[in-house]
Amino acid sequence: MANAAYKAARGLCRDFGEVEQLQVSRKGPADFVSSADHKAERTLVEELTRARPKFGFLVEEGGEIKGEDSSNRWIIDPLDGTTNFLHGIPHFAISIGLERDGRMFAGVIYDPLRDELFWAETGGGAFINAQRLRVSARARLGDALIATGMPFKGRASHPEYPVMLDSVWAATSGVRRFGSAALDLAYVAAGRYDGFWEFALSPWDIAAGLVVLREAGGIVSEVDGGDRMMESGDILASNGHLHEYLRELLAQAAAAGR
Numbered sequence: 001m002a003n004a005a006y007k008a009a010r011g012l013c014r015d016f017g018e019v020e021q022l023q024v025s026r027k028g029p030a031d032f033v034s035s036a037d038h039k040a041e042r043t044l045v046e047e048l049t050r051a052r053p054k055f056g057f058l059v060e061e062g063g064e065i066k067g068e069d070s071s072n073r074w075i076i077d078p079l080d081g082t083t084n085f086l087h088g089i090p091h092f093a094i095s096i097g098l099e100r101d102g103r104m105f106a107g108v109i110y111d112p113l114r115d116e117l118f119w120a121e122t123g124g125g126a127f128i129n130a131q132r133l134r135v136s137a138r139a140r141l142g143d144a145l146i147a148t149g150m151p152f153k154g155r156a157s158h159p160e161y162p163v164m165l166d167s168v169w170a171a172t173s174g175v176r177r178f179g180s181a182a183l184d185l186a187y188v189a190a191g192r193y194d195g196f197w198e199f200a201l202s203p204w205d206i207a208a209g210l211v212v213l214r215e216a217g218g219i220v221s222e223v224d225g226g227d228r229m230m231e232s233g234d235i236l237a238s239n240g241h242l243h244e245y246l247r248e249l250l251a252q253a254a255a256a257g258r
């Protein structure tokens with residue numbers, strides 16, 4: 001998984017270097033970025049197929065590819081943080097999850113510009129490159145730094161979201177919105193953020209992050225506390241200590257915002 005990520009990252013980095021020049025062209029970089037995205041996806045599918053020929057895939061661009069081995073499936077986002085990439089903002093990642101018998105089993109999230117590889121396998125702990133990862137110990141909301149993603153154009157609206165945001169920034173030491181759900185989860189795992197919530201994500205945005213975060217000692221649920229994150233795409237992640245506080249805070253805000 002790491003090798004596949006490293007290989008796809010070389011192309012992404014080359015293409016990212018070109019984006020700024022493209023911004024001055026009339027057509028704009030959107031087509032270019034979507035071709036960078038497709039190329040990275042092809043590299044990942046090729047490399048992972050070479051390593052495990054029978055596994056299936058669920059990929060952002062290519063959809064579902066059935067494998068001979070029905071218990072193992074790669075869930076891949078070749079470029080998480082596409083909007084950042086498109087705007088020349090250096091914050092994006094490759095995300096590769098391995099689902100085994102319907103449960104997320106392993107995950108790799110690679111930030112090629114910082115050369116940070118977040119990875120974990122169920123039962124084996126979580127790592128950043130060769131170093132062990134651990135969630136933060138912060139247990140007071142007032143000390144917490146919380147990441148989020150805002151509902152974006154074209155998605156079902158979440159009228160309660162602004163009320164949630166309002167109550168979270170008022171209760172914590174700050175809110176960040178960096179635009180890559182995979183890295184948001186990796187950063188909670190690394191103890192950089194103390195929590196993260198977002199609605200309506202896709203399975204490939206969170207597949208790898210779920211494993212990395214759990215193995216780093218964190219907790220993930222749906223925003224309302226349920227456990228069908230991969231189906232709903234609604235996610236609340238935390239260092240564990242703050243989980244109930246955050247869930248409660250968001251639930252109160254949701255009730256007020258409806």
Ligand code: 2AM
Nearest residue numbers: 079080081082083149152179180181205
């Ligand atoms: P993407 O970059 O692969 O699209 C940001 O809030 C998170 O939501 C990112 O992980 C981003 O993944 C995902 N997302 C999915 N569709 C999006 C869209 N239309 N606009 C912005 N972010 C989107």
Ligand code: CA
Nearest residue numbers: 077080081205
């Ligand atoms: Ca994504």
